[in-house]
Amino acid sequence: MNRFILGTVVLSIAVIASAADKKPGKPTKENRPGVNRWNDQSPGSTKPLPRPYPGAPPSVPHGIEGLAITRKSNGCIDCHLEGTDLGDGHVATKIPPSHFDPKAKEELAGTRYQCLQCHATVSR
Amino acid sequence: MKQRITRREFLQWGGLSVAAVTVGGGLVALNPFEAAAEELLPGLSWDKAPCRFCGTGCSVMVGVEKGKVVAVKGDPESPVNQGALCEKGYALPFIQYGADRLTKPMIRKKNGKYDKRGKLTEASWDEAMSLVAAKAKEAIAAKGPSAAAMFGSGQWTIWEGYAASKLWKAGLRSNSLEVNARHCMASAVTGFMTTFGIDEPMGSYDDFAHADVFILWGANMAEMHPILWAKITDRLLQNPAARLYNLTTMSNRSSDMAAKEILFTPQSDLALANGIARLLLKKGTIDEAFIAKHCAFKRGKENIGYGLEDGFKFKDEPAATDLAALREFVEPYTPARVQELSGVAPEILEELAAVYGDPKTKVMSLWCMGMNQHTRGTWINNLVYNLHLLTGKISSPGNSPFSLTGQPSACGTTREVGTFTHRLPADMVVTNPAHRALSEEIWGVPPGTIPDKPSYTAVEMLRALDHGDLLFFWSMTTNPFQSYPKLNRYRDAALKDGRFIVVSDVYPNKSTEVADVVLPAAMWVEKEGAFGNAERRTQFWRRMTDAPGEAKSDLWQLLEFAKRMGHEDLFARSFKGHAMPAGRKVSDASAAWGAYVEKGLFEEYRRFGAGHGHDLAPFDTYHASRGLRWPVIDGKETVIRFREGYDPYVPKGAGVSFYGNEASGSRAVIWQRPYEAPPEIPDTEYPFWLSTGRVIEHWHSGTMTRRAPPLQNAYPHATANLHPDDAARLGLKGGEKIRLTSRRGTVAVHAEIGGRVTPQKGMVYVPWFDENVLINELTLDAYCPISQQADFKKCAVRIERIS
Numbered sequence: 001m002n003r004f005i006l007g008t009v010v011l012s013i014a015v016i017a018s019a020a021d022k023k024p025g026k027p028t029k030e031n032r033p034g035v036n037r038w039n040d041q042s043p044g045s046t047k048p049l050p051r052p053y054p055g056a057p058p059s060v061p062h063g064i065e066g067l068a069i070t071r072k073s074n075g076c077i078d079c080h081l082e083g084t085d086l087g088d089g090h091v092a093t094k095i096p097p098s099h100f101d102p103k104a105k106e107e108l109a110g111t112r113y114q115c116l117q118c119h120a121t122v123s124r
Numbered sequence: 125m126k127q128r129i130t131r132r133e134f135l136q137w138g139g140l141s142v143a144a145v146t147v148g149g150g151l152v153a154l155n156p157f158e159a160a161a162e163e164l165l166p167g168l169s170w171d172k173a174p175c176r177f178c179g180t181g182c183s184v185m186v187g188v189e190k191g192k193v194v195a196v197k198g199d200p201e202s203p204v205n206q207g208a209l210c211e212k213g214y215a216l217p218f219i220q221y222g223a224d225r226l227t228k229p230m231i232r233k234k235n236g237k238y239d240k241r242g243k244l245t246e247a248s249w250d251e252a253m254s255l256v257a258a259k260a261k262e263a264i265a266a267k268g269p270s271a272a273a274m275f276g277s278g279q280w281t282i283w284e285g286y287a288a289s290k291l292w293k294a295g296l297r298s299n300s301l302e303v304n305a306r307h308c309m310a311s312a313v314t315g316f317m318t319t320f321g322i323d324e325p326m327g328s329y330d331d332f333a334h335a336d337v338f339i340l341w342g343a344n345m346a347e348m349h350p351i352l353w354a355k356i357t358d359r360l361l362q363n364p365a366a367r368l369y370n371l372t373t374m375s376n377r378s379s380d381m382a383a384k385e386i387l388f389t390p391q392s393d394l395a396l397a398n399g400i401a402r403l404l405l406k407k408g409t410i411d412e413a414f415i416a417k418h419c420a421f422k423r424g425k426e427n428i429g430y431g432l433e434d435g436f437k438f439k440d441e442p443a444a445t446d447l448a449a450l451r452e453f454v455e456p457y458t459p460a461r462v463q464e465l466s467g468v469a470p471e472i473l474e475e476l477a478a479v480y481g482d483p484k485t486k487v488m489s490l491w492c493m494g495m496n497q498h499t500r501g502t503w504i505n506n507l508v509y510n511l512h513l514l515t516g517k518i519s520s521p522g523n524s525p526f527s528l529t530g531q532p533s534a535c536g537t538t539r540e541v542g543t544f545t546h547r548l549p550a551d552m553v554v555t556n557p558a559h560r561a562l563s564e565e566i567w568g569v570p571p572g573t574i575p576d577k578p579s580y581t582a583v584e585m586l587r588a589l590d591h592g593d594l595l596f597f598w599s600m601t602t603n604p605f606q607s608y609p610k611l612n613r614y615r616d617a618a619l620k621d622g623r624f625i626v627v628s629d630v631y632p633n634k635s636t637e638v639a640d641v642v643l644p645a646a647m648w649v650e651k652e653g654a655f656g657n658a659e660r661r662t663q664f665w666r667r668m669t670d671a672p673g674e675a676k677s678d679l680w681q682l683l684e685f686a687k688r689m690g691h692e693d694l695f696a697r698s699f700k701g702h703a704m705p706a707g708r709k710v711s712d713a714s715a716a717w718g719a720y721v722e723k724g725l726f727e728e729y730r731r732f733g734a735g736h737g738h739d740l741a742p743f744d745t746y747h748a749s750r751g752l753r754w755p756v757i758d759g760k761e762t763v764i765r766f767r768e769g770y771d772p773y774v775p776k777g778a779g780v781s782f783y784g785n786e787a788s789g790s791r792a793v794i795w796q797r798p799y800e801a802p803p804e805i806p807d808t809e810y811p812f813w814l815s816t817g818r819v820i821e822h823w824h825s826g827t828m829t830r831r832a833p834p835l836q837n838a839y840p841h842a843t844a845n846l847h848p849d850d851a852a853r854l855g856l857k858g859g860e861k862i863r864l865t866s867r868r869g870t871v872a873v874h875a876e877i878g879g880r881v882t883p884q885k886g887m888v889y890v891p892w893f894d895e896n897v898l899i900n901e902l903t904l905d906a907y908c909p910i911s912q913q914a915d916f917k918k919c920a921v922r923i924e925r926i927s
Contacts, residue, residue, distance in 0.1 A: 047837075049833055049837050052217070052218075052834060053165075053195040053217060054195065055196075055197050056214050056834075057211070059834060059837075068380050069380055069381075070380045070381060071361065109358070110359070110360075110361040110362055111206070111208055111355065111357070111358045112208070112354075113354070113357050113361060114346065114350065116377075116820070117210045117211065117346075117350035117351070118208070118209065118211055118350075119211065120211045120821065120835065120837070120838040121838055122838060
């Protein structure tokens with residue numbers, strides 16, 4: 001499972017000791033479970049993590065502000081539908097065929113339209 | 125095995141063909157990523173399990189390699205999710221493997237002996253269980269059976285909840301059994317019971333494909349029920365005439381798909397529903413024939429209080445009324461009056477009334493915590509049912525008032541098994557002599573065994589702990605010392621001398637901090653399990669991996685405790701004749717008893733519901749299916765209840781029968797329930813509303829999701845979301861640290877302005893997953909007097925900048 005322990009989240013065995021050694025009493029910052037210590041990174045300021053296993057949806061490596069998903073427009077599709085070359089050395093990842101309606105192959109399946117339900121963001 | 129997908133491989137997948145399968149009503153695409161996962165991960169074994177998180181009940185295929193879960197994919201054969209998963213679902217391979225997983229029992233000790241002020245010290249199971257049993261006996265000897273309490277959850281498997289219920293009610297002769305679902309679903313239950321006389325939705329997820337209009341009553345489904353949101357999205361995209369109204373107290377992602385976002389003042393949903401009912405009656409856009417045939421009218425007590433006083437008691441006194449009385453009752457809820465209370469413009473109210481009133485428009489109303497965590501939670505559930513009953517828009521495809529759930533087995537375990545102080549399995553209650561007699565017969569215990577009075581509901585339970593009437597409190601699969609409202613009082617109560625707290629959990633958390641004994645639990649596919657989701661679907665899974673260290677399932681723990689409390693026979697007789705399955709991993713509980721305990725318990729449990737609307741299929745059927753929606757009659761599930769042609773319980777020729785109220789003519793009840801103000805309203809000292817809730821990445825108190833790097837990385841800590849105008853007035857910028865203070869507590873948190881949630885002016889929203897931002901130290905423990913469910917959505921706070 002080591003291959004899944006990725007990057008920025010510090011998971012430490014020391015936690016059991018820190019939770020275990022404290023007397024009962026008013027909780028202090030010190031006797032709180034240590035695994036998720038205060039992290040001053042706000043949503044939107046972290047770096048994307050690599051895909052954890054084959055088949056897992058990749059996370060969104062860029063901000064999403066202004067890219068609302070509405071009935072009339074989907075800010076994600078604009079670049080990702082065709083895999084647009086952004087001209088700065090980046091090519092937007094093309095949406096795979098699995099996401100398309102098998103009846104009308106040109107259309108993104110309605111159940112795959114809400115990109116952010118599967119693809120974790122690093123943005124608010 | 126390959127550890128990471130290269131970009132080249134990723135692009136290659138683009139060339140894979142799309143496999144299509146027909147599931148339920150619609151065609152869906154199999155994800156070639158998922159297909160490729162099997163090719164790229166050769167040697168994995170795959171088996172199905174329901175997702176461990178929310179009440180949607182998606183089915184996942186779990187990939188196991190060398191005894192560990194290493195991948196999941198959406199189950200393409202599941203009618204619930206048809207191969208899709210949300211980001212929490214995809215994070216399931218992380219939840220068992222956090223580095224701080226609890227693996228050994230621990231006892232708080234000083235000088236080698238149990239001491240309330242000692243340190244948590246590793247102990248053997250024998251020593252820990254001996255102490256737990258001794259302390260339970262001590263509590264019962266000192267203050268009677270109700271002094272020893274079990275607090276479980278909607279994350280218990282069905283047989284864990286059932287074993288707990290049987291042990292407490294038939295073994296210990298105690299009704300001190302409650303679940304976190306009291307904080308989650310109790311108002312939904314009392315809503316169903318008072319309106320229909322039987323619990324859980326009449327419709328199902330099939331309704332999403334048929335509805336023309338979706339009305340969200342305070343439910344941010346885009347974040348909380350993503351896969352159901354995908355179904356709604358699909359319907360909206362395919363049908364230009366279909367539309368969605370988001371009735372909410374804050375702007376959120378669900379508004380992005382809405383024809384209209386309708387912001388209302390907290391608590392004024394009561395006025396909105398009565399205002400819509402008034403317009404329906406005025407315009408005559410009601411279904412008079414349906415009402416005459418299938419509905420009854422009632423009113424109950426008013427000015428019913430808020431449960432703020434310890435030992436609060438309430439009993440409603442329903443009285444029969446009629447349609448004329450209802451007309452008179454709703455008359456004060458004019459559009460002008462509704463606007464005064466809610467801020468919603470008269471033309472919007474008219475539009476909503478037109479939607480409900482148009483006989484050609486199929487309407488789904490959807491709600492979850494916004495209506496349930498409400499000091500008038502039962503009432504608002506009743507009032508939304510009123511709209512569907514007045515218009516006859518119920519129990520037909522797409523016409524569906526739908527109460528969503530938040531936990532994977534809030535329905536299957538807590539509601540259907542009845543793991544509440546007042547309940548027994550299959551909607552029976554301890555206060556009914558016939559129900560007790562039937563239960564005693566099935567359980568094989570003498571008449572009079574089950575106590576005839578409920579003891580404590582969730583909030584009252586920890587109040588009793590504070591007073592010292594309750595001395596023993598054991599929580600399983602839940603984190604009460606993060607999730608209770610008015611947390612400071614109840615954490616302090618747990619730390620008082622003479623109180624004994626046992627916590628069975630998988631990771632250290634706010635509850636293990638105050639525990640006298642910590643028991644390491646096996647979770648999810650480390651045991652054999654069954655969950656029941658929000659559409660009455662019962663789903664089973666098999667054990668796939670081993671629990672780490674000495675961790676044991678809650679079922680093993682409950683049965684071991686039963687032995688030590690002298691109730692071995694109570695369970696041994698349930699297992700008789702159920703031999704262990706050959707050729708596969710059995711659970712720790714089955715191994716310990718040398719029998720198929722899950723099957724024994726389930727086969728006994730389903731006797732409770734058979735023949736009166738709660739029929740379940742035989743045990744083995746569920747292992748061989750993707751779940752079935754009860755009642756299951758002759759192997760056939762029920763997609764829509766109360767409608768002839770769908771539900772075999774409806775008598776021939778009746779068309780519709782609300783048979784839950786059979787004793788009173790099989791009619792659903794239209795209730796007169798007024799608007800009443802909440803107990804705490806912002807004032808000059810505490811000028812902001814505080815609402816709490818979730819975010820898509822995290823689930824409940826974050827015990828699992830905060831150990832999943834993709835989720836934790838995406839949302840590292842809780843934020844306080846504010847309206848930009850309020851932030852400007854306070855001179856706050858996004859990311860600044862602020863202090864929120866209520867009359868009960870204070871917490872420091874980062875401000876977020878213009879994020880995915882923007883509350884209306886004068887309100888702040890804080891999710892509760894973060895143990896470093898214990899927002900429940902601020903919330904108020906006021907509750908709905910009928911459901912006794914607390915309101916986590918409304919209290920008053922002030923905001924200060926931390927310089």
